[in-house]
Amino acid sequence: MSDREVLLKHINDKAVVRGRVTLSSGREADYYVDLRRVTLDGASAPLVGRVLLEATADLSFDAVGGLTLGADPVAAAMLHAAAARGRALDAFVVRKEGKAHGLQRRIEGPDVAGRRVLAVEDTSTTGGSVLTAVDALREAGAEVVGVAVIVDRGARARVAEAGLDYRAVFEAGDLDV
Numbered sequence: 001m002s003d004r005e006v007l008l009k010h011i012n013d014k015a016v017v018r019g020r021v022t023l024s025s026g027r028e029a030d031y032y033v034d035l036r037r038v039t040l041d042g043a044s045a046p047l048v049g050r051v052l053l054e055a056t057a058d059l060s061f062d063a064v065g066g067l068t069l070g071a072d073p074v075a076a077a078m079l080h081a082a083a084a085r086g087r088a089l090d091a092f093v094v095r096k097e098g099k100a101h102g103l104q105r106r107i108e109g110p111d112v113a114g115r116r117v118l119a120v121e122d123t124s125t126t127g128g129s130v131l132t133a134v135d136a137l138r139e140a141g142a143e144v145v146g147v148a149v150i151v152d153r154g155a156r157a158r159v160a161e162a163g164l165d166y167r168a169v170f171e172a173g174d175l176d177v
């Protein structure tokens with residue numbers, strides 16, 4: 001089985017939860033994909049890193065990250081998968097709000113100004129979270145080369161409308177829901 005096929009099995013086995021749920025956007029849905037149960041799972045996270053590197057192999061970027069919290073382990077998995085291949089890839093974390101103390105940074109990690117970066121998410125439904133990260137990155141002077149997510153739940157059109165290349169490893173229809 002390919003990494004992508006194994007990852008799909010892990011998502012179906014560990015992350016798909018059926019039942020009425022309120023989503024980040026306030027919308028209601030009949031299932032939830034709790035990808036933190038995959039991206040923070042020791043057996044699954046390496047697959048996430050490799051599969052997302054593969055899905056974005058034709059894009060040129062040297063830092064990856066997104067809006068905390070869902071994006072954080074995705075970026076870390078990609079960083080480690082890249083390092084295992086001898087590729088230098090930094091990660092960053094976009095805070096939901098700026099920090100009032102310390103260095104008051106909205107984006108943590110190595111500086112992104114002037115760099116080509118990839119914005120990631122575990123899952124994207126309306127695209128609101130990832131586009132918030134994109135806005136913060138652009139404000140910080142980064143060039144966002146695209147958006148990559150593990151599971152797309154419908155954000156493709158909105159992200160594309162924002163002029164961004166959108167890579168989703170899986171669509172909702174690929175899942176056992």
Ligand SMILES: O=P(O)(O)OC[C@H]1O[C@H](OP(=O)(O)OP(=O)(O)O)[C@H](O)[C@@H]1O
Nearest residue numbers: 024025068069070124125126127128129
């Ligand atoms: O495309 P959207 O409509 O923005 O929804 C997707 C977002 O919802 C989830 O995060 P959540 O807002 O639950 O926060 P968390 O990452 O802090 O858990 C998920 O990790 C995405 O970030």
Ligand SMILES: O=C(O)c1cc(=O)[nH]c(=O)[nH]1
Nearest residue numbers: 023024032033034123125
């Ligand atoms: O839209 C969301 O908030 C959302 C959907 C989903 O399936 N999983 C998740 O973590 N967030």
